[in-house]
Amino acid sequence: MSEMEKVYNPAEIEKRIYADWEQSGDFAPQGDGQPFALVIPPPNVTGALHMGHALDETLQDILTRWHRLLGDNTLWVPGTDHAGIATQNVVERKFAQEGKSRQELGREKFIEEVWRWKEEYGGRITSQLRLLGASCDWRHERFTMDEGCSRAVREVFVELYKKGLIFKGSRIINWCPRCHTALSDVEVEYEENAGKLWHLRYHLADDAKKYLVVATTRPETLFGDTAVAVHPADERYQDLIGKEVVLPLTDKKIPIIADEYVDREFGTGVVKITPAHDANDYEVGRRHKLPVVVIMDTSGILNENAPLRYKGLDRFAARELALTDLEEKGLLDSIQDYQNKISKCYRCHSVLEPSLSPQWFVDMPKLAEPALAAVRSGKIKFYPDRWRKVYFDWMTNVREWCISRQIWWGHRIPVWYCECGEQLCSKDPPQKCPKCGSDKLRQDEDVLDTWFSSALWPFSTLGFPDATDDLRKYYPTALLVTGYDIITFWVSRMIALGLEFQKDIPFHKVVIHGLIRDEQGRKMSKSTGNAVDPVELIKEYGADALRFTLASMVTAGGQDLKLAVSKVVAGRNFMNKIWNVARFVLLKLADNKFAAEKSLADEWILSRYQQAIQKTDTALHNFYFGDMALKLYDFVWSEFCDWYIEMSKLGLHKETFLTVFNGILRLLHPLTPFITEEIWAKLGNPGKIITASWPRVDKSLLNPAREKKMATVIEFIKAVRNIRAEMNVAPAKKADVVVLYSQAETAAALSEAKQYIQQLAGVEKIDLVDKLAAKPRNAAHAVIGGAEVFVPLDNLIDLQAEIARLGKEKDKYQAEIDRVKRKLTNKGFIEKAPQEVIDNEKAKEKTYIEKFKIVEGQLKALTAD
């Protein structure tokens, strides 16, 4: 046992304790308990800890620490993601500041620089996770581009290639003209846009006086038009199908075709077809064997396929110029306001350009069925269950997954091309072409989507492609905790690839939580400037406070969480409360004066404590983190501190006291690991709390009779306190109380609790009587279950105030009586409600009437004076 600082200082405690855990190997799996593994959703190596991570990691750490206390063989694998585009962007930006481009550096040199950057800054996020208290096994730490993960990536790629589940093909993909790469469908963000719908005139080739009006949101793409289309059954245009129009601003002639794709109701029912720059148009073009004219380069700059005047212009400048030109030539028919959605890059928010290009794809539709079945059958469960639907919807309509990226930082595609045209896919670089024998092989320039390696994370981190002990022991992992925003990005792909390569699910449970938002409910982002930095909060209030606060906001329904600093303050205040009650414990232990036997309060708190264990267990089993936090908050503050500790000041039973307090520390440990570890040591407990054992419910300590007795005592103390406060009795002034009881039970409880009452209600003398010759005069009055309470107030009583107070009380009882009476006189209720409910209502009626009469009597007595 040792001294405790008067002031709770989380910064010092947390740093020291974490270092000790890590150095002592407390995070490593221990014992021969049931394996419990989880893999961390790898944060971006370039990143800094944000609130989303803080929440994710807190929840996972709660589960990890809980299972460790339960005695499971617990492994939490940490790691970071190379985050291809994001990292490359960051490093490129750094070079741009020095006036250098990655092209100048060259691929090899650039990648070297990214690695150097990663070595320098990659530790930031993991050190921030340590600040938070994450009890991951750092000796298992992995990086998506480390040797093992890279081998796993090549293995998976080659196997899928062999099975035809990975292939190369030309498609219209989402192209980011700023990042210069293709993106997958889920990497596109859609944004509402107040745009225009421009109506353009396309004149008929054989009759310059006539024209068709074509509606478009993207006039600059008209140079890539290779047809205009109408609906085959559209009466308006029957005679025009097969004819030609002149493409505005050019002298090109393009056909008028008929295709079902066209919606007759929309605009004029005439659509320009631009196969190279629109996915739908591309399909139409294929059906009609239209030429594909690409009019932009990879930066969105118009190329030689546009008229000379436009060549070299950015797509947005080209739009402006085209509109001016069209207007001038009288080809701009009309302009409408038009609300549509534009697609943007999820990394740099540039407007994407749908572009035709050769890319690599994973045949997700083929991998989807087993992945769907695993969830449908309940093998994998979602918490809350409703998120299954998002998974099903996405997986059922899943499309080919574009996995090639035209950047440099990432896993290079393990495919080589020979000058003879042969395409070789191999885990290791091939020396010669097996077909022509040439050694002039060129590796594919592209790298893989970052999410490709993330999808392998549950087994690549455990040793795949080798058949390791870890893989055998910990796969499938226990569960995954993540926000709903990456169900499509990550969860679905892990399930699909896990099943394909391990023939088993990657995890049994998927725990989905809401997203952190600011006080107004807006998404937190750097650009909005509303992001709250968890590291700052930890510095100011401590990791325990932040963890407690985050966990307490997680609801069973998985709603988004609005974070306000005031909530973290409340969390910190709770830590402070725990800190101070620990100081009180130490003081009392140092006094070395203990009660010989358990008191009413002891038996009461032991019973309440069993229920606290039960509630905590239930909450954790269901992943109701908020419930867990709030139930413990309530038990510790409102029951243990407010009542038990206060009562124990009269005489403390050491064993009870320590049982409950040490139990509280262990129940809280998953939520607030640092403070509980610190106090655990200060109390002189053996070992560390991180490797202690989880409290078990001892049913023999449940004691409903004592709880009922305490309830009476608490009701009484509150009644007296209320009188004192309302009647302005000076806090220091002791009062005498007369209790006229009608139930022996109540009298017994109050008699047993006499000392508590004196201590907590400021009472000196307490008279328990079952008869009263005359009711005390000049006394404030209250009624509790089974007794009437009089607090004589000498001259202090304000008669009018007391009358008002009692009148209010009388009205309250009257309302209750009315309500209960309505029920009891309802024939349907008496006939159909369960007997238990009816009895309950009858009992209520009786006590309310009793109380009402007492108050009424008292009121009459006062007003008669």
Add this chain to the structure above:
RNA sequence: GGGCGUUUAGCUCAGCGGGAGAGCGCCUGCCUUACAAGCAGGAUGUCAGUGGUUCAAUCCCACUAACGCCCACCA
């Protein structure tokens, strides 16, 4: 166009068939020797609206409204 969610005290949110709750804020009184980051007491709600089911609805069902999110190739 589909789907999901939310609407409860001034604010943030729990509760989800039988007496409306918490934290913060507010009012009153207290430095009571663990804690003023605290203690004690108090005020505050047509539980979004309308209908239905039920003996009984904040809770279940239907519709309506407002707000928010996700998905979808309508130029």
